[in-house]
Amino acid sequence: MTIPRTDAAQVIVTANGPYIVTGHVSLALLTIIIDAHGGSEEWARGEALPTKAKYALCRCGHSAHKPFCDGTHAKIDFDGTETASRAPYLEQAQVFDGPVLALLDAEKLCAFARFCDPNGRVWNQAAETDDPQVRAMFLRQVGNCPAGRLVAWDKAAGAPVEPTLPISIGLVEDPAEGCSGPLALQGNIAVIAADGFAYELRNRVTLCRCGESSNKPFCDGTHAAIKFKADYPATEQHMR
Structure with missing residues (x-):
């Protein structure tokens, strides 16, 4: 190649x-910045090294x-x-379906950053993605997964929802x-x-x-x- x-x-x-x-x-x-309950909440980016x-x-x-x-x-x-x-991501991922968004999960790529755990865990949130508040929370947590083990999938568009990085x-x-x-x-x-x-x-x-x-x-x-x-x-x- x-x-x-x-x-x-x-x-x-x-x-x-x-x-x-x-x-x-x-x-x-x-x-990794944690919340009041010890869950992974957000990323803090430091100054660039030379x-x-x-x-x-x-x-x-x-x-x-x-x-x-x-x-x-x-x-x-x-x-x-x-x-x-070396298989493509979609061949490795398991699908957790939801009404608006699905969750794709290629478990072997897990880097143990734990953004998936707060607020009832993203696997459970997927089933409630017709709720705008749950959907926003779901997209934030999934998008913070550094490994891309977890990917939110827009069912209507037939495409992933990726953060701009x-x-x-x-x-x-x-x-x-x-x-x-x-x-x-x-x-x-x-x-x-x-x-x-x-x-x-x-x-x-x-x-x-x-x-x-x-x-x-x-x-x-x-x-x-x-x-x-x-x-x-x-x-x-x-x-x-």
Whole structure:
């Protein structure tokens, strides 16, 4: 499959090595803010880190200069073998029907951000999307899912309802779980496998950066179980 041109916003997965980001993609902290009940409520985006048109992000989880790669993957013999399905999202997703909107759920893509849980959980909300208040709440919570595991589907239009997102990469921080999360790709950034395969272009994608996902290159929530921690901020001298 043809690899997109190098001036486009894309992330190339290298064999047992880092993610190579090209296309002047903005990079910033993206922190989960919780509500009074401890549920994931909204995202707080931090100031952009200094980056170049092309830079390398750690995916083994052991760089001393996170989020950037420092070559540690070679010293620890990191196994970055990609195991994720290459099937299109619609072939992976289960459908939860509702009167106006349906909920599509590709569970293997879950990054454990928990925006799905508040207000009775989105799977239950789908059945009440004929109520304008429930529908607005449903769209907000589903749209905040960083992995795009969850997608709202407009039944009348026969199309997904996606939030408008800037072309950017978020370094997810999860204070409620006391850990750092995945790389949150936003705005239809292309992801290219180490063998040149172009994964389906999606508005919201999360890539593993703790090195322990069983669904590489995508996040599977393992960072929360192992309490993965990243160090910030990295300085420009550590960029590749």
